[in-house]
Amino acid sequence: xxxxxxxxxxxxxxxxxxxxxxxxxxxxxxxxxxxxxxxxxxxxxxxxxxxxxxxxxxxxxxxxxxxxxxxxxxxxxxxxxxxxxxxxxxxxxxxxxxxxxxxxxxxxxxxxxxxxxxxxxxxxxxxxxxxxxxxxxxxxxxxxxxxxxxxxxxxx
Numbered sequence: 001x002x003x004x005x006x007x008x009x010x011x012x013x014x015x016x017x018x019x020x021x022x023x024x025x026x027x028x029x030x031x032x033x034x035x036x037x038x039x040x041x042x043x044x045x046x047x048x049x050x051x052x053x054x055x056x057x058x059x060x061x062x063x064x065x066x067x068x069x070x071x072x073x074x075x076x077x078x079x080x081x082x083x084x085x086x087x088x089x090x091x092x093x094x095x096x097x098x099x100x101x102x103x104x105x106x107x108x109x110x111x112x113x114x115x116x117x118x119x120x121x122x123x124x125x126x127x128x129x130x131x132x133x134x135x136x137x138x139x140x141x142x143x144x145x146x147x148x149x150x151x152x153x154x155x156x
Contacts (some may be wrong), residue, residue: 003089004116006089007094010047018109022076022104024107025107026103026104026107028100029103029107029110029139029144030101032143032144033101033103033110033112033137034099034101034145036055036137036143036144036146037096037099037112037114037135039051040052040055040056040117040146041053041094041096043070044082044085044094045092045093046052046126047086049082049083049086052082053079055145055146056078056145056146056147057075057145057146057147058075058077059074059075059139059147060074060075060076060148061074062074062075062078062132062148063100063148064078064148064150065150065151066081066151066152067129067151067152068153069081071119075090078147081135088122089120089121089122089127090121091119091120091121092119092120093116093118093120094116094117094118094119095116095117095119096115096116097114097115097116097117098113098114098115099112099113099114100112100113100114101156107139108138108139109136109137109138109139110136110139110144111134111135111136111137112130112133112134112135112137113133113134113135114133114135115130115131115133116129116130116131116132116133116151117129117130117131118122118131129153130153130154131151131152132151132152132153132154133149133150133151134147134149134150135148135149136149
């Protein structure tokens with residue numbers, strides 16, 4: 001009986017060991033997400049919609065929130081908003097601060113928060129907007145993608 005119990009425990013340990021997921025390298029994932037956000041900022045500053053399209057998931061059901069206006073529904077809605085922003089603003093620069101990235105235990109989802117100072121020209125008038133940002137990311141076979149964002153302006 002002891003032999004059967006001992007073998008059962010050994011087999012259970014072996015099964016658990018084989019099915020456990022590898023440890024997530026949180027620092028590497030944070031570095032990758034930080035690079036993704038740097039590319040996102042670059043795509044906005046340079047109005048590079050091709051680069052932008054590589055960074056954000058093309059999902060008809062996603063809902064994002066910009067600093068103004070109604071919710072942005074789906075990839076097509078997001079493209080329309082970004083193209084409108086590109087027509088309205090020029091010389092856009094974004095300074096990011098207070099970035100904090102969190103990675104899920106399985107390393108497949110992450111979220112972040114940061115602050116932006118967005119400066120640009122709108123019809124030859126300079127604008128400066130303090131923007132609060134939250135982000136949701138999903139990891140797929142090719143790496144991290146933005147699956148949701150929410151940007152807001154402070155009240156007052």
